[in-house]
Amino acid sequence: MNLTDRARQRCSWLPSTDIPEGPRYKTLADQIATSVANGELKPGERLPPQRLLADALEVTVGTITRAYREAERRGLVEAKVGSGTRVRDAGMERPDFHHLSRATTDSIDLSLSIPIPNPLRTQQLSAIMAQLAEQPAQLDNALHYQPEQGNTQQREQLAAWLTSLGLDTRAEDLLLTIGGQHADYLTLQSLIRPGEAVASDALTYPGMIAAARQLGLKHLPVSMDREGMRADALERLCQRQRIRLLYLLPEHNNPTVTQMSQRRREEIVRIARKYDLLLLEDGVQFVRPELRGTPFYHLAPERSLYIFSVSKILSGGLRFGALRAPANLMQQLCNGLRSQCWASPGLMGAVTCDWLSSPDSALLINWQWDELTARHAILEKTLSGYEFMSHPCGFYAWLHLPEPWRASDFVEQAAQRGVTLVSPEPFCVGSQPAPQAIRICLTPPAHREALEIGLTRMAELLAEGPRLSAPLV
Known part of the structure; x- marks a missing residue:
């Protein structure tokens, strides 16, 4: 048995070896798309290692690399260090980031880095x-x-x-x-x-x-x-x-x-x-x-x-x-x-x-610097005793959650108390694991009083600790 046959036997998935004319990597990416669409490749399934598939198809490793990258660009697969290239699972996607607030009308929005409202x-x-x-x-x-x-x-x-x-x-x-x-x-x-x-x-x-x-x-x-x-x-x-x-x-x-x-x-x-x-x-x-x-x-x-x-x-x-x-x-x-x-x-x-x-812009910008100073003071007072990082000109702070909090749980339970936050996953590059930390934006509330109420609710939640789910039986 030659190298090609041995490689084919070891591949978990094989595209058609009858490759039509045109760039081979694009054709292979098309076949990945077809196999995902018809269920031959299932969410979470790992594609064959690049060297193995290259040997099986008698093409260069570079062709397989480009095909996998093209499939990733189309949103079909996801490559992670240590776990190879896998079919993307829509149910496991990281939360997306939106530049518009998802806060409800009765919630205090601390999720967006935007200028402080001012008439x-x-x-x-x-x-x-x-x-x-x-x-x-x-x-x-x-x-x-x-x-x-x-x-x-x-x-x-x-x-x-x-x-x-x-x-x-x-x-x-x-x-x-x-x-x-x-x-x-x-x-x-x-x-x-x-x-x-x-x-x-x-x-x-x-x-x-x-x-x-x-x-x-x-x-x-x-x-x-x-x-x-x-x-x-x-x-x-x-x-x-x-x-x-x-x-x-x-x-x-x-x-x-x-x-x-x-x-x-x-x-x-x-x-x-x-x-x-x-x-x-x-x-x-x-x-x-x-x-x-x-x-x-x-x-x-x-x-x-x-x-x-x-x-x-x-x-x-x-x-x-x-x-x-x-x-x-x-x-x-x-x-x-x-x-x-x-x-x-x-x-x-x-x-x-x-x-x-115009001179007017300086008035507005300087007002915002002064207002940020006041809002950072509220942050320091309300979350005193918890670990966070901030910058005098920053619209946000970075709160490290104490054990046993997980960021996803904190965002969910804060929402139940009327505070809108964003989870850390959208900030993670590639396979970088999400930290147990939360970005707190100080600028969306129009008034300091609303900011203080939102931060106070967060402080209360931190002090109480996460609400535990029922144990599995």
Whole structure:
């Protein structure tokens, strides 16, 4: 019996060996889809090891690898370190993350990282729109098709505003986007090929996880400590895997609120240069200048991109952001943006940049900093005695649940007491296990009193401990 026959005998599943013309990996992915649909491959069932299936079909291991990645991109299978590639079980899916609240009308929402509600927003926006309506030349300019990189005047306004806050940049460095999530997706789609690997903190922003999955990228977790991403873990990963891009939240990680020291940032840059990694820094969760570390585009300008958005300081509904990028990458990004949407909307950019440039925006932003200080004080008082991490500019805190609490049980039992939280699973990269911890958002309640009531209910639940289910018999 030859190698091929022996391999076929050992395979738990075999596609047809009569492969039609066309890319073999896509045909194999199609056959996986067919076998899943007709029940031949059942949820949770493990696909044959790649080497074994390659020998059985007399194709290269690379062909099987690409087929499995394509099947994973389609949502048919899931690859986990140590357990191989298995058919995805819809009933076992991790909870998805939503940018809109699932809170009921009588529940206190502590699940979303959003600006603190304030009627100043609508008042200021109304005034800015009225001013723009009285400037026909500027309004006419905003209504025209815009260049891919974005309206020149708007980029100049935004560059001046960022520079005034210590994030020095030039108009030519910026590409205007439809929010921060768009900048994430645009960067990955334009600079990374399907099947290539990107890496991030093991716990990170769910939007990045979703973008990498949608684009068929291999998303690898890097273990963390109290300063966020560990440099030694990143270097070990780079020694084993070819990574193209590193996604970073150095000011305060979402959800753990860790902040990188200067030394850690310099270690990350050394590794990035050694292994030729692009660095994508997410600066959407804005931080006051005096509390901000050195941005990566200062430390490694030749390979660093920076994301900015007004979602946390003005309004998420504006859908306006920017990507700061090195000159050698700008054309690729412009080409990618043009293929997606031609350009960011000129009218929205005009409204937003005029608002940012006005003294009114500073009043609103400074009010929010002051209000955050007061809300963090409520958090410190109410959850005193429990282990959590926070940041003065953070919209959220990261609570480590005491034993024997499990995060899923805490979220469920908090909901029964009228507090809406999100479980940690959506923040987990790849097969990273979910920690027994909860992100607590301080900003959704319109008033401090509601926040204090919600946190008090959580404190009571923590003190009582989990409600035990009946024992199995």
